[in-house]
Amino acid sequence: MMNKKDYFVVGFNRNISTSSSKGDENLAGSSQWSEIKHDEAIKTEEKATGRAKKARLDLKKHWKRFWCCYLVATVIFLAIFLPVFFLVAIPAIGQRIVDDxxxxxxxxxxxxxxxxxxxxxxxxxxxxxxxxxxxxxxxxxxxxxxxxxxxxxxxxxxxxxxxxxxxxxxxxxxxxxxxxxxxxxxxxxxxxxxxxxxxxxxxxxxxxxxxxxxxxxxxxxxxxxxxLDKLRGFSIESAKLLISKDDDGDNFVGTAILPNHSVFTFALGNVTLNLKSGDLVLGQAMIQNVLLRPGDNKVSLKGLLDIGFVLENIENIMDYQKEALSNGEIELSASGNSTIYNGVHIEYYEKVLNNLTLTTRVSILAVLGDTLQGLLNDSNSSIGDALRNFTGKIGNSSLLK
CATH class of the missing domain: 2.60.40 (Immunoglobulin-like)
Incomplete structure (x- = not known):
């Protein structure tokens, strides 16, 4: 009985069997069927090869006939593409490098x-x-x-x-x-x-x-x-009071540390600061020729404390200083007053610094020690003479012992 799928195979219904027995018939039919499939495959391959050769020949004929058209098309393409590449792509690449x-x-x-x-x-x-x-x-x-x-x-x-x-x-x-x-x-x-x-x-x-x-x-x-972070780390390294004013009329001298956390260097000139305890302005101090470099800047300051005003407001000052005094310290604040460079007010610096308040604490013993040392070194002070005599007597008595 014929298989339904075999019905569509070329040559299947041919009479190719010559064997008398059923088993030989099946064997012969299988062998001959394989030969038929092999022949069909060879014919198919030959047809494909022939088509490929024909296609190549057709392509060569087409190229020989229309090569000038392709050349013109290539020239037109490059004429359009190259200007676009140089005018758009190159600038875009350069800009990308700059952006990155x-x-x-x-x-x-x-x-x-x-x-x-x-x-x-x-x-x-x-x-x-x-x-x-x-x-x-x-x-x-x-x-x-x-x-x-x-x-x-x-x-x-x-x-x-x-x-x-x-x-x-x-x-x-x-x-x-x-x-x-x-x-x-x-x-x-x-x-x-x-x-x-x-x-x-x-x-x-x-x-x-x-x-x-x-x-x-x-x-x-x-x-x-x-x-600069509000000059974080500002400190007064030393401070002393002068019993008698110096030639500039100052009764307060010291050194301060102005930190600059940035990479900028600022030439500020002469900076005058208000010295304060809370909201009370006790006097003024000046830092001359300030060149604020990156890092810690050690500067000298000198000024005038209004002793009379301090005594008049001693209760308010002591009340404000209660916490600092309990630790043996005095809290001092400084805010901008004026900034002068070569005798001219620098308005933009003043608007920045005059709203900035720097606060630090100073040891009372350190201030007293610096003040006493200053008096001992002051040859023009009568109080200094008395102190030198007093310390001299103490020294002599200790030596006698």
Whole structure:
């Protein structure tokens, strides 16, 4: 009985059996069927080979006939693609390199402050991927407050042309840099002085050259830096009272530590501070020629304490100092009063420092010890003479024993 699937096989119904027995018939039929399938496979392969050869011949004929069309099409494609590549892709790649590059600030200086100008210095660097050499045209870098946007810069700094390879140091110093927006400049100074960290924002446009290729580049960075943190760590290292005023009319001298946790150096000039106990202003002290460098700055201060005012308000002062006195200390505060550079008030510094209060505690014994030592060394003081005589007698009596 014929299998339904075999019905569709070519040559299946041919009479190919010559054996008389049923078993031989099945064997012969199987062998002949295999030969038929092999022949069919060879014919199919030959047909495929023939079609492939014909296709190759047709392709050669087609190319010989239309090669000029393909050439024109290739030229047109390149004429469109190459300008797009050089005008779009290359600038995009260059801009991506700039965007991915950090702008570290190693140091900065604000020197020679004047009412409308400063001398500004900046030390930074740019890094480009290894193997690349990029030449940049001069760049005007605008510093701005990112909260108000780059359209309102407070300073503009000119950077020269650079040949960038790997990490390239960039140091720029610009004298008489005009303060373009004083209120934004003050806001940035306040942010830098009052906070642990602040953001310095910069933007500028230039042209980068990679060999003969060039591309417009925009540098737009927001760099987070350490702030002065309200001069955290301020301390008065030594302090003493003078019984008689010195030639400048001062009766208080000492040394203080002004910490600067930032990478900025500030030339402040002569800074006058209000000396306070709580809300009571007890007198004033001046620090001359302040150059606030990164790190701890040891400065000399001298001033005038209003002894009469202190005595009039001794009860309020003692009440405020109760906790400090219980620890054998006096709490002193200092706030900005004026900032003068070369005889001129620097308004933007005064607006920053006059709202800043620095507080520290000083050992009572240390103040008394420094005061007594000062009296002993004061050859013009009658009290000093009496103390020297007194200590001399004590010394002699101890020696006699």
């Amino acid at each position: 590059t950090d702008l570290p600030i190693y140091g900065a200086e604000i020197l020679d402050p004047k009412p409308d100008t400063i001398s500004f210095a900046l030390h930074t660097s740019l890094k480009v991927p290894g193997g690349l050499r990029i030449h940049t045209d001069p760049l005007d870098l605008s510093l701005f407050d990112k909260d108000s946007g780059p359209t309102e810069p407070y300073l503009s700094v000119s950077l020269p042309a650079y040949n960038l390879k790997g990490t390239t140091d960039m140091i720029v110093t610009q004298n008489n840099t005009k303060i373009l927006n004083k209120s934004k400049f003050i806001d940035t100074l306040i942010s830098a002085v009052y906070n642990k960290r602040f953001t310095l924002s910069a933007k500028g446009s230039t042209v980068g050259h990679l060999g003969k290729l060039k591309a417009p580049l925009t540098l737009h960075k927001n760099v987070e830096l350490e702030g």
